[in-house]
Amino acid sequence: MNRKSFLKKVGTGAVGLTTFQSIPFQRAKALQSPPWSSQNYAWVSNHKGTDDELRVRLELMKNAGLDGILPSSQYEKWVQLAEEFELDVHAWFITLQRSSDEPLIRKHPDWFMVNRNGESSVTFPAYVDYYKWLCPTRPEAQEYILNKVDEILKISEIKSVHLDYIRYPDVILPIQLQPGYGVVQDKEYPQYDYCFCDACRRKYQTLYGDDPILLDNPTKDDTFSQFRYNQVTHLVNQVAMRVHNQGVKLTAAVFPTPEIARSLVRQNWPDWNLDAVFPMQYNHFYHKPVRWIGQAVAEGRRELPATTEMFSGLYVPEMTPIEVSQAYEFGMENGANGICLFSDHSMTEEHWAYLSRVMQKG
Numbered sequence: 001m002n003r004k005s006f007l008k009k010v011g012t013g014a015v016g017l018t019t020f021q022s023i024p025f026q027r028a029k030a031l032q033s034p035p036w037s038s039q040n041y042a043w044v045s046n047h048k049g050t051d052d053e054l055r056v057r058l059e060l061m062k063n064a065g066l067d068g069i070l071p072s073s074q075y076e077k078w079v080q081l082a083e084e085f086e087l088d089v090h091a092w093f094i095t096l097q098r099s100s101d102e103p104l105i106r107k108h109p110d111w112f113m114v115n116r117n118g119e120s121s122v123t124f125p126a127y128v129d130y131y132k133w134l135c136p137t138r139p140e141a142q143e144y145i146l147n148k149v150d151e152i153l154k155i156s157e158i159k160s161v162h163l164d165y166i167r168y169p170d171v172i173l174p175i176q177l178q179p180g181y182g183v184v185q186d187k188e189y190p191q192y193d194y195c196f197c198d199a200c201r202r203k204y205q206t207l208y209g210d211d212p213i214l215l216d217n218p219t220k221d222d223t224f225s226q227f228r229y230n231q232v233t234h235l236v237n238q239v240a241m242r243v244h245n246q247g248v249k250l251t252a253a254v255f256p257t258p259e260i261a262r263s264l265v266r267q268n269w270p271d272w273n274l275d276a277v278f279p280m281q282y283n284h285f286y287h288k289p290v291r292w293i294g295q296a297v298a299e300g301r302r303e304l305p306a307t308t309e310m311f312s313g314l315y316v317p318e319m320t321p322i323e324v325s326q327a328y329e330f331g332m333e334n335g336a337n338g339i340c341l342f343s344d345h346s347m348t349e350e351h352w353a354y355l356s357r358v359m360q361k362g
């Protein structure tokens with residue numbers, strides 16, 4: 001039987017034959033063009049080095065497929081250098097945790113948060129010396145933050161103001177971090193529970209008639225929880241108006257899921273007027289496998305408006321190269337718009353190789 005008559009003979013079986021032949025071809029094609037279109041970033045916390053050394057890092061990020069960086073300081077310098085590599089720059093701004101702001105601490109210690117024992121975070125910081133937190137309830141403190149944001153907005157090339165430490169101190173630390181600080185937090189303890197400053201107590205009393213420090217069970221009081229979420233949300237939304245008026249975006253680094261954010265740090269980020277959210281989905285901090293990152297993304301997606309982009313924050317120092325690439329895929333499968341690496345400096349050559357393979361644009 002020649003080839004022609006064989007084909008004729010199989011007749012109706014031809015569909016099966018075609019399918020059989022084309023599967024390997026389609027699979028090969030799928031591998032060549034990844035299914036996701038993503039944007040990807042890195043937080044930049046290390047600013048050491050000559051301009052040329054910084055260029056080497058930027059080039060590495062660009063070549064791996066990143067779209068932008070989020071430096072924690074020296075914004076103007078990074079804008080200038082990043083422009084050469086067509087990378088966007090987002091200004092990473094440490095918002096309420098203001099330990100490095102010595103003039104402010106000296107001049108207005110009364111603007112800082114106070115715990116349920118009545119101790120100021122300036123004189124009795126929780127966990128570490130730098131846990132000195134401005135209280136978002138005080139109008140003077142809000143104005144202070146808005147002025148800081150105005151300073152950032154003077155740099156016109158900034159794509160977004162990126163809020164970080166925009167929350168209360170951890171009333172409960174992520175489980176992995178507790179032994180390091182010598183604490184066992186099986187419930188909320190008063191020394192880690194903020195804020196009971198005069199301004200918060202007065203405002204709560206005006207709104208609800210009670211002094212929150214006298215509540216029977218402040219840790220289980222829904223009204224008081226909601227009050228605290230609202231203090232941060234109100235500040236964020238004020239910043240959003242200021243930033244959006246200048247045509248700049250507002251983004252934020254937040255705790256990994258809405259539920260964890262609310263319970264550990266009183267951060268109700270799905271309510272915030274953000275353009276994009278960067279949940280720090282640091283799986284090891286919560287004793288979770290890398291697969292959990294997909295679940296965390298899905299939980300965030302369920303509460304977020306569809307218009308808010310989400311970039312999954314990855315804690316690279318505790319991830320193997322293959323885990324970083326898996327995290328990207330778990331995130332994208334569940335509705336992330338991309339990832340953000342903490343930080344570019346922790347990425348080895350192997351990390352970049354694995355990651356760039358999965359995130360190449362289709």
Ligand SMILES: [Zn+2]
Nearest residue numbers: 135195197200
């Ligand atoms: Zn307060």
